[in-house]
Amino acid sequence: MNALVNFTKIFKFNGGVHPPENKAQSTQLPIGQLPLPEKLVLPLRQHVGNMPKIKVSVGNKVLKGQLLAEAEGAVSAAIHAPTSGTVTAIEDAIIPHPSGLPDRCITITPDGKDAWMKRQPQDWRNADRKTLVASLRLSGIVGLGGATFPTHIKLRADGKSDVHTLIINAAECEPYITCDDMLMRERADEIVKGIEIAQYLLGAKKVLIGIEDNKPEAAAAMQAATANTAMQVIIVPTLYPSGDARRLVHLVLGTEIPHDKRSTEVGLQVFNVATVVALRRYFELGEPSLNRIVSMTGNVNQPQNFEVLFGTPLPHLVKAAGGAKPDTTHYIMGGPMMGFDLPDEMVPITKAANCIIAASPTLFEPPPPAMPCIRCARCADACPVNLQPQELYWFAKSDNFEKANDYKLFDCIECGACSYVCPSNIPLVQYYRYAKSEIIAIDKAHEAADLARERNDFRLARIEREKLERAQKHAERAQAAKTEATPETNSHTDAGDAQKSAKQAAITAAIERAKAAKAAAGIAPKNIADAGENVKKEIAEIDARRQAVGIEKPAIDKDKQAKIAAAIERAKAAKAAAAAAKQNTEKKD
Amino acid sequence: MNRSPYISDAPSVGTMMLKVLLALVPGIIAYVWVFGGGILVTLTLATTTALLAEAIMLKLRKRPIQPFLSDFSAVITAWLLALAIPPLAPWWLIVVGTLFAIVVAKQLYGGLGYNPFNPAMIGYAVLLISFPAIMTKWPAALELAQTKLGFVDQLQFIFGGLLPQDVKLDAVTSATPLDYLKTQLTLHHDLASIKQAPLFGTLGGKGGEYVTIAYLLGGLYLWQQKIISWHLPTAFLASLALVSGVFWLVNPAHFASPLFHLFSGASMLCAFFIITDPVSGPTTPKGKLWFATGVALITYLVRVYGGYPDGVAFAVIFMNICVPLIDAGTQPRVFGHKK
Incomplete structure (x- = not known):
């Protein structure tokens, strides 16, 4: 490996690990192209956020690049036809998601012509930023580092702060994954063009490109491509998880983005290299997001990176990589530190698929049985967020969610460094995922309960008010009957005023009562007995949910672990992505 | 299913504990050289007692025996206690101390990973409080002792409290x-x-x-x-x-x-x-x-x-x-x- 000269100060984060890189296998060959598959299955949800709205129906002929589904709601991304052909199905199919649950997909049968729709490149240098960013909503571009957060939202000028520095995440810290490496080696010029666009859209003055020192060819290519620009390539030491956005920002700038803030709030934005290439293709070539580079590696005969159309069935890709070796058991999407088992071989490649690893028992040995935690704190030494994983484990295991929150469970980025160094082989990250999903579920239940109480208070207030109004009317009628003889004109206004003020008083009184009731209810949880009940209720709810998915409390038992993980994934799949959106915004991309 | 990470790089608990035992070996060699071979007897007694007590307790607690015996944590407790008490103490002293350390201080609290107190130190404290006279009677370093006890003499003393004829206790302890x-x-x-x-x-x-x-x-x-x-x-x-x-x-x-x-x-x-x-x-x-x-x-x-x-x-x-x-x-x- 060439020694890379680095003149910039690097700001280290706590811990980190250095697993065997296993990147050389998939960098022997250039980025390959695949023949058109027989069908393309496009999940509608390939991004974080809302399901896009379908704009085609079965039987429609579509051209390459044609909009199939448009972004719906604030956080959403469009889906386009990766090639020309016919929409042959719109149905639920297995998607590459840890939950293994089917989701809505559009199937396209290619006609083999690969005929483009009319492409409209934009003269972005002379266009208004707002118009450009608004048009991005149609691009289908999402963060290609793995977070898949819709890119138009990350570029939206929210007026809260000005982004002064754009950081390009080219660290690619996970073992096995080389898609960004190969992209930089082969298409550095395109990356630089994309960076220029992102820089223009953000109005950023400074651009820093962070690359781990295990990619000397990529770094050299980027240095050459940026030679005549103000962009700065910064070589960071190979230390997982340097590719986590907040860790990378710290490495290159020494800035710790506060835990409760987004990077844009401190004037920073982070983009992955593949994402800026998608930007360049959209603006300069008029091509929406149709494909990505995927590392097909692991237990295949010829590991290689491929440019893959979204929707391409996995077997098509495996075949291109020389086929899987006989002892292949399943496939992993992502890297060995944060990836997940694909539920089926017949899943399509999506925007999130940076790497597919064919797995075998020799490649990834099944972990030995977990032993009790001996509090050696090796996990704490490895944690890049400086958490105390041994304490979080203890709290998660005993369902002590309040404490887990106190110890900043939600700052955990689930990088897996703690499990990687654990002498007791404890699946720590699974415990954290479990605890997080439980806490989110409890919070949701609380919100729902609060809402219900509020509604009930309003209802009571309304009933009270109506009762008073009725009484008032009766009284007025009675009085009107008595004072029939008196002049109409005067009494009418008087009666009207009286009626109004009486009604007002009644309403105010009712509202006051409602307020008092609400205040009382608000105070109640402070009462120990009441709190005890709440806790009991929570426990009961959790237990009920657990029973519903057929699991018990987490135990060392492997079977149970599997069940927990499955349940968590189901819960994750079910919950709205909005909860995760904030975290994902800056993660990896 | 999400069960990442798929890889790990960590010494097992057993390996870590073995290294601790290995690190004690120079101390034990020096010990034998200075005070004689009696300590080896004490160490053996302690190790045997600890492993047996651990196995029985695991059995009673319906826990798997093999993985917990091979983590060697009980052996460390045994060795630390053996090295802490006088090497010529009667055999039952180390047995009582080790039993207390393993059964009460470790297993009754939940075994490996759950003991709030250092088991060896609990064992030591119990012995010191219960048998202060024996616990403070250390053998003199061989080069200082008026009479040097051989290994067999030490064995006889540990198991039978017997000293060679004409040798008084004060001659071998200080x-x-x-x-x-x-x-x-x-x-x-x-x-x-x-x-x-x-x-x-x-x-x-x-x-x-x-x-x-x-x-x-x-x-x-x-x-x-x-x-x-x-x-x-x-x-x-x-x-x-x-x-x-x-x-x-x-x-x-x-x-x-x-x-x-x-x-x-x-x-x-x-x-x-x-x-x-x-x-x-x-x-x-x-x-x-x-x-x-x-x-x-x-x-x-x-x-x-x-x-x-x-x-x-x-x-x-x-x-x-x-x-x-x-x-x-x-x-x-x-x-x-x-x-």
């Missing part, structure tokens, strides 16, 4: 340097004259100081192997040196030097092998510093003012109680959070 120092000081002798006794070596007690140096070497090996971090030993030794240094500077005629304290009694064993028990110790770096400092201060106070010659066991047990508090109070700043 007070430990710490004990002797304490007794002599209460008789208002000054330190310089006390230190003239043949019992004292260059650094600590004659002979004993070699064992101590061997422990130090074993400890450095553990640090080099990243089984222990620098925090605990450094903070312990530095605090002990500091507090004894202050007293010594104020009144060198009455208080022993920092060097003497570092190389006497269980100081080195404590610094590298006892307080480094992860289960009953603190986990945060700052917490480790506080914990070790606490142990050092209490050890010194017991040595100088307490009723026992050495105070390591009580100091460790007391600080074990404080661990939850120490950990809670020394949480490091999480990335992206203010102090």
Whole structure:
């Protein structure tokens, strides 16, 4: 490996690990192209956020690049036809998601012509930023580092702060994954063009490109491509998880983005290299997001990176990589530190698929049985967020969610460094995922309960008010009957005023009562007995949910672990992505 | 299904514990050289008792036996206790102590990973309180003893309490340097004259100081192997040196030097092998510093003012109680959070 000269100060984060890189296998060959598959299955949800709205129906002929589904709601991304052909199905199919649950997909049968729709490149240098960013909503571009957060939202000028520095995440810290490496080696010029666009859209003055020192060819290519620009390539030491956005920002700038803030709030934005290439293709070539580079590696005969159309069935890709070796058991999407088992071989490649690893028992040995935690704190030494994983484990295991929150469970980025160094082989990250999903579920239940109480208070207030109004009317009628003889004109206004003020008083009184009731209810949880009940209720709810998915409390038992993980994934799949959106915004991309 | 990470790089618990045992070997060799082979008998007795007790308890608790016996944690407890008690004590002493350590202090609390107290120190404290006379009767270093006991003699003494004919108990035992120092000081002798006794070596007690140096070497090996971090030993030794240094500077005629304290009694064993028990110790770096400092201060106070010659066991047990508090109070700043 060439020694890379680095003149910039690097700001280290706590811990980190250095697993065997296993990147050389998939960098022997250039980025390959695949023949058109027989069908393309496009999940509608390939991004974080809302399901896009379908704009085609079965039987429609579509051209390459044609909009199939448009972004719906604030956080959403469009889906386009990766090639020309016919929409042959719109149905639920297995998607590459840890939950293994089917989701809505559009199937396209290619006609083999690969005929483009009319492409409209934009003269972005002379266009208004707002118009450009608004048009991005149609691009289908999402963060290609793995977070898949819709890119138009990350570029939206929210007026809260000005982004002064754009950081390009080219660290690619996970073992096995080389898609960004190969992209930089082969298409550095395109990356630089994309960076220029992102820089223009953000109005950023400074651009820093962070690359781990295990990619000397990529770094050299980027240095050459940026030679005549103000962009700065910064070589960071190979230390997982340097590719986590907040860790990378710290490495290159020494800035710790506060835990409760987004990077844009401190004037920073982070983009992955593949994402800026998608930007360049959209603006300069008029091509929406149709494909990505995927590392097909692991237990295949010829590991290689491929440019893959979204929707391409996995077997098509495996075949291109020389086929899987006989002892292949399943496939992993992502890297060995944060990836997940694909539920089926017949899943399509999506925007999130940076790497597919064919797995075998020799490649990834099944972990030995977990032993009790001996509090050696090796996990704490490895944690890049400086958490105390041994304490979080203890709290998660005993369902002590309040404490887990106190110890900043939600700052955990689930990088897996703690499990990687654990002498007791404890699946720590699974415990954290479990605890997080439980806490989110409890919070949701609380919100729902609060809402219900509020509604009930309003209802009571309304009933009270109506009762008073009725009484008032009766009284007025009675009085009107008595004072029939008196002049109409005067009494009418008087009666009207009286009626109004009486009604007002009644309403105010009712509202006051409602307020008092609400205040009382608000105070109640402070009462120990009441709190005890709440806790009991929570426990009961959790237990009920657990029973519903057929699991018990987490135990060392492997079977149970599997069940927990499955349940968590189901819960994750079910919950709205909005909860995760904030975290994902800056993660990896 | 999400069960990542799929890879790991960690020594197993068993490997870590084996390295600790390995690190004790130089100390044991020095021990045999200085005090004779009797300690090997004690070590064997302790190991056997510990493994048997652990197996029976695991069986009773319906836990898998094999994985927990092969983690070697029981053997460490056994060895630490064996090295802490007088090597010529009767055989049942180490058996009782080990049983208490494994059965009560470890298994009844939930076994590996769940014991709030250092089992070896609990075993030691129980023996010291129950059998103070035996526990303070140490054999003299062989080079000082009027009569040198051979291995067979030591065996007979351990198992039958029998000494060779014409040999009196006083001829083979002596007070430990710490004990002797304490007794002599209460008789208002000054330190310089006390230190003239043949019992004292260059650094600590004659002979004993070699064992101590061997422990130090074993400890450095553990640090080099990243089984222990620098925090605990450094903070312990530095605090002990500091507090004894202050007293010594104020009144060198009455208080022993920092060097003497570092190389006497269980100081080195404590610094590298006892307080480094992860289960009953603190986990945060700052917490480790506080914990070790606490142990050092209490050890010194017991040595100088307490009723026992050495105070390591009580100091460790007391600080074990404080661990939850120490950990809670020394949480490091999480990335992206203010102090």
